[in-house]
Amino acid sequence: MKHRIIKITALLALLAVEVLVFTTAVYAYPSGWLLPMYNDGRAVISDGPGEGDHQNVDGQAIDYLSFADPWFNSRDVRAAHAGTVLFSQFDSCAGHVVWIKQTDGKSSLYFHLLSRAVTVGNSVSRGQVIGDWGGILGSCQMGAHLHFTARTGVNSSNPIYTGTPIVISNFPGTGWYPWWPELNHNSGYVVQSTSHSIISCSYDRTVDVRWPPTSWVTGGTDIDGYSWQWTTSSTTLPDMTKDGEESVTTNTSSSLAKGNWYFHMRVKDVFGNWSSSSETSHLGPYCICTTGCPTSSEE
Amino acid sequence: MKTLKKIALAGILPAIIVAILLLSNTSSGEADEISSGTYPPPPTEEWLTYTDERFDFQVKHPDDWYVEVSPLSIDGSGSVTISNYSALSLIPKAGLPENYFRISIVALTGEPLVMGESLTDWRNSRIGFDSNAIKEEEIISIAGTNALFQLEEHPSGIESLILFVPYSNKTYGEFVFIILSPVNANLTSELFWEFAQTFKFTK
Numbered sequence: 001m002k003h004r005i006i007k008i009t010a011l012l013a014l015l016a017v018e019v020l021v022f023t024t025a026v027y028a029y030p031s032g033w034l035l036p037m038y039n040d041g042r043a044v045i046s047d048g049p050g051e052g053d054h055q056n057v058d059g060q061a062i063d064y065l066s067f068a069d070p071w072f073n074s075r076d077v078r079a080a081h082a083g084t085v086l087f088s089q090f091d092s093c094a095g096h097v098v099w100i101k102q103t104d105g106k107s108s109l110y111f112h113l114l115s116r117a118v119t120v121g122n123s124v125s126r127g128q129v130i131g132d133w134g135g136i137l138g139s140c141q142m143g144a145h146l147h148f149t150a151r152t153g154v155n156s157s158n159p160i161y162t163g164t165p166i167v168i169s170n171f172p173g174t175g176w177y178p179w180w181p182e183l184n185h186n187s188g189y190v191v192q193s194t195s196h197s198i199i200s201c202s203y204d205r206t207v208d209v210r211w212p213p214t215s216w217v218t219g220g221t222d223i224d225g226y227s228w229q230w231t232t233s234s235t236t237l238p239d240m241t242k243d244g245e246e247s248v249t250t251n252t253s254s255s256l257a258k259g260n261w262y263f264h265m266r267v268k269d270v271f272g273n274w275s276s277s278s279e280t281s282h283l284g285p286y287c288i289c290t291t292g293c294p295t296s297s298e299e
Numbered sequence: 300m301k302t303l304k305k306i307a308l309a310g311i312l313p314a315i316i317v318a319i320l321l322l323s324n325t326s327s328g329e330a331d332e333i334s335s336g337t338y339p340p341p342p343t344e345e346w347l348t349y350t351d352e353r354f355d356f357q358v359k360h361p362d363d364w365y366v367e368v369s370p371l372s373i374d375g376s377g378s379v380t381i382s383n384y385s386a387l388s389l390i391p392k393a394g395l396p397e398n399y400f401r402i403s404i405v406a407l408t409g410e411p412l413v414m415g416e417s418l419t420d421w422r423n424s425r426i427g428f429d430s431n432a433i434k435e436e437e438i439i440s441i442a443g444t445n446a447l448f449q450l451e452e453h454p455s456g457i458e459s460l461i462l463f464v465p466y467s468n469k470t471y472g473e474f475v476f477i478i479l480s481p482v483n484a485n486l487t488s489e490l491f492w493e494f495a496q497t498f499k500f501t502k
Binding site for chain 1: 367370371372373374378380382386395403427429451453457459477479480
């Protein structure tokens with residue numbers, strides 16, 4: 001009997017530790033939505049707002065994909081925000097589709113999924129895996145990608161026409177590749193970290209980020225260089241002094257203090273123009289912790 | 300009389316020779332097109348058989364084509380896509396290659412047929428589709444069972460062929476396969492049927 005009590009006590013203690021680890025491992029997200037494939041940031045955007053078939057009512061949509069991209073290794077599609085699953089179904093044209101509604105009526109749609117991990121009525125948290133992508137099922141699908149769009153309302157008869165589109169490039173933590181004014185490009189790649197995740201904290205105080213070489217980006221030959229900055233603000237605009245030439249594709253922060261950090265990057269084109277504040281990439285937050293950090297055992 | 304026969308032979312023989320030459324040219328032309336890799340030859344003993352033990356079916360395919368099996372959905376549904384291109388190699392922005400062909404087989408296990416429900420009713424209530432896009436539909440026989448066939452034409456110009464096949468000839472209580480393919484050439488349509496005819500239930 002005594003042994004049994006000890007065993008139960010030990011199990012409860014173990015459970016308490018696991019609960020503690022689990023609860024502290026969940027990063028406190030910033031307000032706002034996140035892109036649906038941010039896990040390691042290893043995704044690229046092939047068609048941005050206004051490109052390809054992203055026109056008119058669906059003009060703010062983006063296509064995520066990975067083509068010959070050695071960076072990419074995850075096919076998870078994650079909920080951009082917490083909410084309830086309104087629709088989870090196979091569509092002969094679009095493949096598997098998931099639609100999630102937030103309590104304030106805003107909604108997000110995920111098209112061309114290869115499989116679905118949620119059903120109608122499920123409550124989902126921000127960042128929860130709702131399916132995966134990477135194949136082609138729907139008859140209208142041209143290549144493997146995730147078509148993601150967000151709306152301000154809900155109209156069950158046709159979600160695409162619900163309310164007005166939400167500007168996805170304004171999502172926090174997007175790390176959108178900076179646009180440059182001369183070409184007014186709407187698409188590009190996601191700037192990403194190779195050392196840190198935006199969903200968990202880390203003891204590692206130096207954060208590595210990288211972005212695609214200009215040769216990967218349409219019109220990239222017009223890029224002349226970059227200016228960047230690490231701050232604890234999500235909206236800092238780097239100055240107009242070049243920190244790196246166009247051939248540079250990585251940056252490592254200095255040793256950062258405890259807190260949430262963002263990497264900001266803007267681009268200069270060969271005509272001397274700097275991208276504006278709305279065209280600047282803001283990547284983060286990266287949570288740096290000093291104690292109680294569950295994701296690493298190293299201080 | 301003999302003179303007439305000679306005249307007839309003189310006229311017919313060259314015609315036959317010309318016809319044979321024309322036919323042989325046509326055949327060699329088709330053979331060249333196939334051997335260029337544009338499309339596979341029709342199903343033969345040399346095609347490999349893909350057997351799906353999750354959903355008890357088989358389908359044949361050329362040995363150098365890609366067979367991409369999806370993970371299962373939360374409701375147990377799954378799919379396989381067979382194509383002459385890997386899905387991840389296709390860049391949506393670039394458009395599809397001219398010789399692209401694929402056929403996707405989706406088993407929607409979470410949506411069984413109920414008693415008395417027709418395939419048309421099942422389609423109308425269980426999957427998303429654009430009713431305005433349907434240009435043709437009819438009941439045909441595939442894998443020993445009645446299947447609903449439809450030809451879709453979408454506003455974007457994409458056409459697709461779709462088959463709804465009830466599992467193992469069951470009229471209710473079982474799931475439905477959706478076999479679909481986009482169509483970008485007439486020949487693609489022929490290929491679709493060649494593939495579809497190799498589809499068999501294993502149980």
